[in-house]
Amino acid sequence: MTDRSDLSNLPSYRQPRRPVFSARKIALMASVVAGLGAAVYGFGTSTSPADLFSTPALAQVNNEVRKVERPIGFADIVERVKPSVISVKVNMKEKTASNDDGDDSSSPFQPGSPMERFFRRFGGPDGVPGLKGGGGRGRVVQGQGSGFFISADGFAVTNNHVVDGADKVEVTTDDGKTYTAKVIGTDQRTDLALIKVEGSSNFPFAKLADGKPRIGDWVLAVGNPFGLGGTVTAGIVSASGRDIGNGPYDDFIQIDAPVNKGNSGGPAFDTNGEVMGVNTAIYSPSGGSVGIAFSIPASTVKSVVAQLKDKGSVSRGWIGVQIQPVTPDIADSLGMKKAEGALVAEPQANGPAAKAGIESGDVITSVNGESVKDARELARTIGGLAPGATVKLNVLHKGQDKVVNLTLGQLPNTIEAKADIDKDSGKGASRGTDVPKLGMTVAPADSVAGAGKEGVVVTEVDPKSAAAERGFKEGDVILEVGGKSVSTAGEVRDAINTARTDNKNSVLMRVKSGGQSRFVAVPIAKG
Numbered sequence: 001m002t003d004r005s006d007l008s009n010l011p012s013y014r015q016p017r018r019p020v021f022s023a024r025k026i027a028l029m030a031s032v033v034a035g036l037g038a039a040v041y042g043f044g045t046s047t048s049p050a051d052l053f054s055t056p057a058l059a060q061v062n063n064e065v066r067k068v069e070r071p072i073g074f075a076d077i078v079e080r081v082k083p084s085v086i087s088v089k090v091n092m093k094e095k096t097a098s099n100d101d102g103d104d105s106s107s108p109f110q111p112g113s114p115m116e117r118f119f120r121r122f123g124g125p126d127g128v129p130g131l132k133g134g135g136g137r138g139r140v141v142q143g144q145g146s147g148f149f150i151s152a153d154g155f156a157v158t159n160n161h162v163v164d165g166a167d168k169v170e171v172t173t174d175d176g177k178t179y180t181a182k183v184i185g186t187d188q189r190t191d192l193a194l195i196k197v198e199g200s201s202n203f204p205f206a207k208l209a210d211g212k213p214r215i216g217d218w219v220l221a222v223g224n225p226f227g228l229g230g231t232v233t234a235g236i237v238s239a240s241g242r243d244i245g246n247g248p249y250d251d252f253i254q255i256d257a258p259v260n261k262g263n264s265g266g267p268a269f270d271t272n273g274e275v276m277g278v279n280t281a282i283y284s285p286s287g288g289s290v291g292i293a294f295s296i297p298a299s300t301v302k303s304v305v306a307q308l309k310d311k312g313s314v315s316r317g318w319i320g321v322q323i324q325p326v327t328p329d330i331a332d333s334l335g336m337k338k339a340e341g342a343l344v345a346e347p348q349a350n351g352p353a354a355k356a357g358i359e360s361g362d363v364i365t366s367v368n369g370e371s372v373k374d375a376r377e378l379a380r381t382i383g384g385l386a387p388g389a390t391v392k393l394n395v396l397h398k399g400q401d402k403v404v405n406l407t408l409g410q411l412p413n414t415i416e417a418k419a420d421i422d423k424d425s426g427k428g429a430s431r432g433t434d435v436p437k438l439g440m441t442v443a444p445a446d447s448v449a450g451a452g453k454e455g456v457v458v459t460e461v462d463p464k465s466a467a468a469e470r471g472f473k474e475g476d477v478i479l480e481v482g483g484k485s486v487s488t489a490g491e492v493r494d495a496i497n498t499a500r501t502d503n504k505n506s507v508l509m510r511v512k513s514g515g516q517s518r519f520v521a522v523p524i525a526k527g
Contacts, residue, residue, distance in 0.1 A: 007154075019446040036101030057447060074220055074271075079230050079275045084172045085206040087224040087263060088181075088195075090159050090166035124462060134470055146223035146266030147171065148193065148275065149205035150305065154179075154197035157305060158265030163193050171197050172203075174230055176213040186426020189316075190300055191280050193265075194308040206267060208272035208298040213237045213253060221257040221279055221293070223266025233258040235291070237276075242294060252294040253277045259293035268295045275301075303384065317385035317408035321391075322517060323375045326363060329521030333482075333499075333508035334363065335399055341365040342378040345510070346517035356406035357393060360510055360517065365401075366394040383411065398483065438496070438522060439465020442489050445477055455479040455484055455512070470520050474509070479517070480510040500524055 010527030063452050149155070156171065163169055167182040179199045186193040197203065206281040213219070217237045224230060237258030242252040251492060255268060259279050267275040271437035277295025307314045322345040331339040341363040358364075365372055368391055372378045385391065395404050439462035445451040448459070458476045481495035499507040506521040 001224070005245055024342075037285070074218075074232070074234060076220045077220065077271060077273050078222070080349040081220075081267075081269050082222060082232065083164075084206040085146065085148045085174060085222045085224075085230055085267060086156060086197075087172040087229075088145040088147045088162055089170045089172070090145075090163055091168040092143060092166045095302055106371075111275045124419065144262050146262065146279075148196070148267045149203045150208065151201055151205050152182075153186070153201050153310065154199070154203055156181070156195050156197055156486075157278060157301060158193050158195060160193045160267050161189055163195065164188075164443045171195075183495050185312035187308065187314045188449070189302050189314070190296060190304050192278065192296060192301060192304045192308070194305050199225070206261055206269070207274045208302050209270055209272070209276045210298075212297070213240065214272060215239060217276075218271050219255045219257050219276065220269040220271075221255065221259050221263060221266065222269060223259070223263035223279065238292075239467050240297075251297060251300065253281075253375075255279075255293050255295060257293065258291070261466075263293075269310040274298075277301075315387050316383040316411040317387055317389060317391075318351070318411040319353045319356065319382055319391075319406065319408060322348070323364070323378060324344045324518055325375045327521060329506045329523070330508060330519060333504060333506050333521045334361075334396070336363070336396070340374070341372050341396070342375040343519055345411050345519055352406045352409050356393075358393075358404060359397070361398070361480070361519065363396040364393050365396055367520060368392050379468065382408065387411075403507040409465070426523045438467045438524075440472055442492060444487055446487075451475075451477055452512075454487070456489060456492060466523050470522050472520070473513070475511040478507075479512055482509075496524055 024376045036253045122226045143162065143166070145158055147156045147158030147162075150157055163183050166183065169179050169183060172178050177482060180199045181195045181197045184194040184196050187494055214259075215237050219235055219237055220228065221233045221235070235255055237253060238256050240251075240253040241321075242254045253268070253276065256275075257268070259266075266276040266279045268279055270276045275298055277297050278301055279295050281294045304314055323342040324345050326334075326336065326339045326341050326343050330337045330343060333416060344353070344358055344360055344364065346360050347358050364378055367378065367381050370381070372381065383389075385408055388406050390405060390409050391408060393404045393406065395402050440458050441460040442456040443459050445455045445457045446453045451457040455477045458472055458474055458478065460474050461474060478492065480486065481492050482499050484491070484495050486492050486495060498506050504524065506523045509520050509522060511518055511520050
């Protein structure tokens with residue numbers, strides 16, 4: 001028989017703890033949690049008067065939550081814009097073909113062209129999301145790219161390198177239909193092409209954006225990588241105004257949306273469903289996306305396409321000068337407060353600038369009252385104007401501001417090649433005279449075969465000197481020092497001493513190298 005005695009007298013006995021919350025409090029807390037779930041997630045069903053969140057305060061909380069909601073996908077945008085994107089297939093001879101699926105590693109671009117230089121810079125054809133040659137010599141092979149309609153009657157945009165040299169162009173729309181297209185015009189400098197698709201007058205088309213994207217904006221890349229059919233990737237705008245060495249008109253948008261081979265000519269959409277750019281190049285050591293892609297801005301596409309549609313080619317304004325950036329050292333040498341503008345290295349003979357009196361060493365600071373930030377901005381500004389237009393240039397000439405009015409010429413389609421100075425020109429020449437503190441020796445140009453009659457030729461450069469750091473090499477010809485023409489080593493030394501007396505930190509030299517002129521600011525030692 002069990003003894004049911006009082007256990008509280010035992011030494012090991014502990015009084016049971018009383019519940020922290022009463023049953024009533026637990027019920028109240030449960031109703032609060034249920035109300036919170038209803039407010040935040042929208043699935044509560046309680047309508048009891050005991051629900052503390054069924055109040056005006058709850059409505060206010062819900063409104064605030066809705067204000068900070070963000071879209072969790074881009075399906076609505078993609079559904080609207082994807083039908084405007086097309087796959088572009090071309091047939092061409094193997095010599096000029098570009099094909100993503102080919103095994104030939106040769107560049108698909110013309111030697112010396114802007115895209116071919118970009119090709120070399122980034123290590124092979126995988127650097128461009130376009131197409132590369134394939135097949136045996138003399139074959140007719142297919143190329144693959146992307147594009148998009150810009151009008152209901154079938155005008156579409158793609159890349160120049162996709163259709164360049166094509167014998168036949170076909171496009172496949174998002175619904176699987178195939179049409180024949182013809183090339184209306186191409187522009188190699190911006191790598192854009194306009195094609196016309198026949199067969200319908202009611203194609204879905206995309207709108208080119210009016211505004212400029214901000215860094216950090218969402219971007220959707222739509223195209224046909226690897227020929228698999230329409231593909232969409234998302235990312236953000238990483239940078240703008242990128243110069244990738246493609247040419248003086250570089251002004252690319254950099255995006256990190258995955259862009260692969262075959263996306264060439266495809267659009268990059270913003271969240272308004274408008275085209276902010278045309279995908280044209282990627283940086284990729286492996287051929288796959290590494291999050292660095294470049295798009296041609298919509299503003300550039302608009303101006304180029306308008307001319308291609310009108311006359312099949314692009315005409316650009318031209319003033320006929322070789323220009324270079326104004327570095328801080330150059331600005332100091334010229335007495336400028338800021339390193340801005342475009343420095344004229346050499347005006348071309350009989351060009352508009354030379355006829356208007358612009359000289360080597362002048363700095364162009366504004367065009368039609370708009371400030372010029374750097375040399376690339378000057379090239380883009382002048383190139384965006386029509387040949388025959390009259391422009392007003394503000395120029396810094398020998399330390400004085402002046403205004404020059406000139407009529408623009410038309411930018412030549414080809415650039416004349418200039419012969420390099422004979423690499424053996426220094427052979428048999430005297431060692432030359434040393435220029436102290438610069439680390440190089442010079443000799444009169446007319447004493448060295450092939451160096452010309454003007455200036456002094458560099459015969460030797462100390463690899464650890466200031467001259468070597470600034471890129472001087474044997475065979476360069478120094479034409480001017482501190483704004484004065486020189487023909488002897490003594491005149492070079494005198495010009496340097498004058499700059500030192502004037503408390504200059506560097507002296508500006510005009511140098512001819514490989515047939516091209518440039519200005520170089522060389523630091524000078526005090527004392």
